Amino acid sequence: MPRAGLSPASVTEAAAALIDEIGFENLSMGLLAERLGVKTPSLYKHVAGQADLAHRIAVMAMIELADAIRDATQGRSGKEALVAGAHAMRTYVLEHPGRYAAGNAAIVTGPDDPLVPAIGRVLASWTAMLHGYRLDRDQEIHALRMLRSILHGFSALEAAGGFQIDTDVDDSFTWMLGFIDQGLKAKWPDLIPAH
Amino acid sequence: MPRAGLSPASVTEAAAALIDEIGFENLSMGLLAERLGVKTPSLYKHVAGQADLAHRIAVMAMIELADAIRDATQGRSGKEALVAGAHAMRTYVLEHPGRYAAGNAAIVTGPDDPLVPAIGRVLASWTAMLHGYRLDRDQEIHALRMLRSILHGFSALEAAGGFQIDTDVDDSFTWMLGFIDQGLKAKWPDLIPAH
DNA sequence: CCCGTTTGGCTAATGCCACTAGCTTTTAGC
């Protein structure tokens, strides 16, 4: 029996490709093994199990997503950066729905979990983009959370086929980004929560 | 062997309660049967299977959610209605994370699927609330999609523990609603996508 | 009130899937 030349990285890579085709919840070790031309138990020589595999895909997804956003916003600022970054994220989710779902389902396992810096990279990309709007320090975290909420929500709903009415979804996305941009530029002072 | 007095409705009800405790992906027929004091196969006399059960929970969740939003926004308008409706949704998701997850995972099976009107009720609740802002007709659908995106995204991230930094999440939610309210009141004309 | 039918329990069995044990062959280091 010749060797297949697998490694944790190559197994994860193949699993990521497969999960985008068949969906996060349909990933099975048997299917992945078949895809790699190997029997199911052989996979356990490279990854600890299905949970470990999903976690590795999640880390990969967060890194890829962060890079996509960083590359898109590089050298731009203001609305241009917002639109480019948001578009990059939306495209990533539509092209890699399984990876993205894995990224969302993943939970941090400990302080040295590589998922932590991976998520940090995504947040850093958005934070850098928001800096162009010169918000107050105490508003920045709220704006970041809003941005994450709206982009995650839109992507998740779109990927799940949640937008039924036949008004163009692209138009809605563009409109939404314009709305956010205008709001961020306006900097309403009375949005600061009172205590 | 005495009868347990189950019905499709009571089984679904029990499953909904269970799923909120243990999480959507941990629901199993065995656990539900134990909870109901019955053996696993007996459940199949009332629901067609796990997929059917999840679908019933989804329909229930959408109806409950729509009612919660409707009740909260009843008799209010503008920012008051927005805040009350959004708060009602956020509360519902935090109190019933399993049901809500089932609602999101569900897919419409056909034209007479009761999930269709159930989702319609949620959308109708939001649409009624948005009417108070007197938006242009062609902006309304975009605003509705934005609202769904942001509320779903926020709820999903919060339920998944996605907000790590120790700035108060309530403050972020309040800030976000203020942001949306101000933007909707402003009605920027240049948000209409050009064709 | 009784009897036939429907309903709702049950046990037993099937099949799929993740995962483990333990064996064998390949490969890499010396």
Added chain:
DNA sequence: GCTAAAAGCTAGTGGCATTAGCCAAACGGG
């Protein structure tokens, strides 16, 4: 070349959803 680790394999085990088929409980018309 020899030794040992690494990477494949076959053969289980156990948990899960689901189905088949049996039997008792409720129920309705005579």
